[in-house]
Amino acid sequence: MSPEEFRRYGRQVVDWIADYLSTIEAHPVRSQARPGQVRAALPAHPPEQGEPYEAVLQDLSRVILPGVTHWQHPNFFAYFPANASGPGILGDLLSSGLGVQGMVWATSPACTELETVVVDWLAELLGLPDRFRTDAAGGGVIQDSASSASLVATLAALHRASGGKVGADGISGRYTMYVSSQTHSSLEKAGRIAGIGASNVRVVDIDPVTQAMDPVHLRALIDADISAGATPAMVCATIGTTSTTAIDPVAEIGAVCREHGIWLHIDAAYAGVAAVCPELRWINDGVASYADSYATDPHKWLLTNFDCSVLWVSDRQPMIDALSILPEYLRNSATESGAVIDYRDWQVPLGRRFRALKLWSVIRWYGAEGLREHIQAGIAQAAEFAALVAADQDFELRRPHPFGLVCFRPLRTNEETMALLERINDSGELYLSHTKINGQVFLRLAVGALLTTSDHVKNAWAAIQRANQQL
Amino acid sequence: MSPEEFRRYGRQVVDWIADYLSTIEAHPVRSQARPGQVRAALPAHPPEQGEPYEAVLQDLSRVILPGVTHWQHPNFFAYFPANASGPGILGDLLSSGLGVQGMVWATSPACTELETVVVDWLAELLGLPDRFRTDAAGGGVIQDSASSASLVATLAALHRASGGKVGADGISGRYTMYVSSQTHSSLEKAGRIAGIGASNVRVVDIDPVTQAMDPVHLRALIDADISAGATPAMVCATIGTTSTTAIDPVAEIGAVCREHGIWLHIDAAYAGVAAVCPELRWINDGVASYADSYATDPHKWLLTNFDCSVLWVSDRQPMIDALSILPEYLRNSATESGAVIDYRDWQVPLGRRFRALKLWSVIRWYGAEGLREHIQAGIAQAAEFAALVAADQDFELRRPHPFGLVCFRPLRTNEETMALLERINDSGELYLSHTKINGQVFLRLAVGALLTTSDHVKNAWAAIQRANQQL
Known part of the structure; x- marks a missing residue:
């Protein structure tokens, strides 16, 4: 594809996306495709000769779109939002266009320094x-x-806890990590990947009301594990759990960790970005004093399209020691000078895209003000929705709801609630997901998509009420 | 950013990329930036107010480009190519624009099925x-x-070797994996991450001439490890090593693996895509009979911009069992029906972009014919370069060079060769990397960038000769 062809097709694709985003409400939110439908509509074999790009765009509308669940739809309220903003898309496009590798500083200094x-x-x-x-x-x-x-935090924690032995000689003996039943499943997955094993990912009790981790039980579990000869490697506290956006008591958990020298990781994947609003800085209470690592996802609620999760560590050395390998073909004078960062040692893969461009684009386009307004709008819309739920005696509202997620339930059996959810989602009008709290199924409505307005939230509530009456 | 603003800025970005790719030869191939230069040219603090996107594009040219090493430059011959073609860029742009999540089938069926x-x-x-x-x-x-x-292959192999015990209870006892000194460093990294430990990533001898793994020594190592009570989990054979594109004897290695029930992973990251040419299918000899998993990177030499590495397994169950966790909020009827694939269980992260769009775009735009022509052009240019080296008595050419990589050296000391490399790369005219073979430094010239022509290769050789004479 020549630069002139790229210019021409590039404009077509940009227009296609602009049109798509302008008319996104014409689509059912959740794809109505049946298993195998998309696959069956595509050729079983690759083309022998090349095709014009128009053919791809035609199939995109004809075959792919009906199989897409529209995460950018203003009535997408499932899971958590996955914001893809204009500047985020353009930043990613610039990254694709430059096509550089940022595995070490020397392979593209700007990729690292930006x-x-x-x-x-x-x-x-x-x-x-x-x-x-x-x-x-x-x-x-x-x-x-x-x-x-x-996973990276787990590996750094294991490195520190083992004095480097795990990387050198593998796991021997029993290492433990601590989560709650509300911790994201990726922590158990990390424990399994790192060779710690699911049974050594210890599940700390939660407060049944707040769903937050119980630091007293954490301490008891750690003490028991140490007595039994295990080495606690990491505790993960969550700020804004996936299920209900509960907030673990970081300071109390941190005090337990400090006592035993255990790595404290903070998973604030969804909610952490909300701290861009000064009035929400309290969510990070305890982080400054105690956290060894902290992760939040601009690709969820901060307008930066996937993939862009930021991990910070307070001491980069254990992470680098856990992940660094320097083969001959990557040796270079900049690395040897120690004056530069080689981000390949801060992650699992070697190769890396120029992802900073999209976060840079987003922060510059919106500015701190614009980012705050986006978060505040989501929280206000969630509060508006919650007020509607609270006013309906057929529903139970879960409180508090400090962010953009509202958990609620019709006063029905779990089976009926799931049937209601299916009915709502099958309609294509809006898309919710669900969770279980103390055995009861709750519906989750997560506000935060870029196109969602107060009217969308009100209409969503009306649709939910309607479906509930029809059930 | 409204759809209309996106349309306007999108065109500017598309034009910017088209202009960049049209004029890429005006840039020095390797960035001339000093450590800290890019960072120093950027504000230390984020903007309070948003800025127009033009400001980003201006800084892109002013600050970022001088810090970029131009991987798409036709005189980029370092490492391996990282092809970013027009259709690949557009496919990625479509993925960013749709902004969907493909973690499970239900979150966007087309993302999985395509x-x-x-x-x-x-x-x-x-x-x-x-x-x-x-x-x-x-x-x-x-x-x-x-x-x-x-890493995924390692985890699947460990799962199989341990009968699922590693995921459940962590590593206990000694598991081993087998590589050679020429295997990519990511395998040792995988062994460290998985809790196997670097010392249990056993390094099999190589044939000093071919640099290929010695299956006799592999067998001896495995036998000794088993006798010592270890459990061999995986052998990694490489088709096209990073250093010299050596090819390990897959069939002989596979026979050893089969005897002991050991998982055989094939790392064909760079060279595997060359099998798109029927005349190069021989590189995969032994794969059909013996391989449990196989990886190759369309993002290196097959015109699909990073990130796009394809992993195949012959039995998906151990991989899924090693990586699957199903929290309540991801439960859905499609998953429970067993009729769909949930790719989150085929990888480390949960979230996933719609990366299939770029590979689909590339295969359709080029067709099988176009893909073959691209690989054949790279190999022909490499052969042309090799012939020039062979004709110069001041240089030693390494043979064979079945792909796009040519390893060669001036008849000089290692220190002089490295000085020559620095001189060449400092010039900005072209960019090479290096490796060590049996203690001797060789220069690596890897052809395969989309814009590289026969003339670029001839000019590169002239520049290398000139630099060597000046040394």
Whole structure:
């Protein structure tokens, strides 16, 4: 494809996306496709000759779109939002167009240095402690997802807990990590990947009302494990759990960790970015004093399209020691000078895209003001929805709801609630997901998509009430 | 950013990329930036107010480009190519614009089903065995990189070798994996991450001439390890090593693996895609009979911009069992029906982009013919370069060079060769990397960038000769 062809087709694709986003409400939110439908509509064999790009765009509308669940739809309220903003898309496009590799500083210095700048910017925007800054002993890095951030934190923690033995000789003896039933599944996955094993990912009790981790039980579990000869490697506290956006008591958990020298990782994947609003800085209470690592996802609620999860550590050395390998073909004078960062040692893969461009684009386009307005709008819309739920005696509202997620339930059996959910989602009008709290199924409505307005939230509530009456 | 603003700025960005690619030869190939230069040119603090996107584009040219090493430059011959073609860029742009999540089938069926189709297409294009197809017990999946593919293969192998015990209870006892000194560093990294430990990543001898793994020594190591009570989990054979594109004897290695029931992973990250040419299918000899998993990177030499590494397995179950966790909020009827693939269980992260769009775009735009022509052009240019080296008595050419990489050296000391390399790279005219073979430094010239022509290769050789004379 020549630069002139790229220019021509590029404009077509840009127009296609602009049209798509302008008319996104014409689509059912959740794809109505049946298993195998998309696959059956595509050729079983690759083409022998090349095709014009128009053919791809035609199939995109004809075959792919009906199989797409529209995460950018203003009535997408499932899971958590996955914001893809204009500047985020353009930043990613620039990254694709430049096509550089940022595995080490020397392979494209700007790819590394812009990343250092923007993660420092984000730390400042969120009011995170100075020791997470690269100028101190810490630093931030863009990962593909909070799952990968969790894994990197786990590996750094294991390295520290084992004095480097795990990397050198493998796991021997029993290492433990601590989560709650509300912790994201990626932490258990990290424990399994790292060779710790699911049974050594210890599940700390939660407060049944707040769903927050119980630091007293944490301490008891740790003491028992140490007595039994295990080595506690990491505790993960969550700020804004996936199920209900519960907030674990970081300061109390941190005090337990400090007593035993255990790595404290904070998973704030969804909610952490909310701290861009000064009135929400309290969510990070305890982080400055106690956290060894902290992850939040601009690709969820901060307008930066996937993938862009930021992980900060207060001491980068255990992470680098856990992940660094220097083969001959990557040796270079900049690395050997020690004056540069090689982000390949801050992540699992070697190769890395120029992801900083999209976060840079987003922060510059919106500014701190615009980012705050986006978060505040989501919280206000969630509060508006919650007020509607609270006013309906056929429904139970879960409180508090400090962010954009509202959990609620019709006063029905679990089976009926699930049937209601299916009915709502099958309609294509809106898309919700669900969770279980103390055995009861709750519906989850997560506000935060870029196109969602107060009217969308009101209409969603009307649709839910209607479906509930029809049930 | 409204759809209309996106349309306007999108065109500017498309034009910026088209202009960049049209004028890329005006830039020094390797960035001339000093450590800290890019960072110093950027504001230390994020903007309070938003800025117009023009400001980003201005800084892109002013600050970022001087810090970029131009991987798409026709005189970029370092490492391996990282092809970013027009259709690849556009496919990625479509993915960003749609902004969907493909973690499970239900979150966007087309994201999963198109991926299944294109990895099956690619398996067919490369002549890979039918058991890697999803219709059989295997299947393919797009990973971000071959490093991640190696890790997933390692975890699946460990799962199989331990009968599921590692995931459940962690590593206990000694597991081993087998590589050679020429195996990519990501395999050792995978062994460290998985809790196997670097010392249990056993390094098999190589043939000093071919640099290929010695299956006799492999067998001896495995036998000794088993006698010592270890459990061998995986052997990694490489088709096209990073250093010299050596090819390990897969069939002989596979026979050893089969004897002991050991997982055989094939790392064909760079060279595997060359099998799109029927005359190069021989590189995969032994794969059909013996390989449990196979990875190759369309993002290196197959015109699909990073990240797009494809991993195939012949039995998907151990991988899924090693990586699957199903929290309540991801439960859905499609998953429970068993009729769909949930690719989150085929990778480390939970979230996933719609990466199939770029590989689909590339295969359709180029067709099988175009893909073959691209590989053949790279090989022909490499052969042309090699002939020039062979004709110069001041240089030693390494043979064979079956792909796009040519290793060669001036008849000088290692220190002088490195000085020559620095001189060449400092010039900005072209960019090479180096390796060590049996203690001797060789220069690596890897052809395969989309814009590289025969003239670029001839001029590169002239510049190398000139620099060597000036030394």
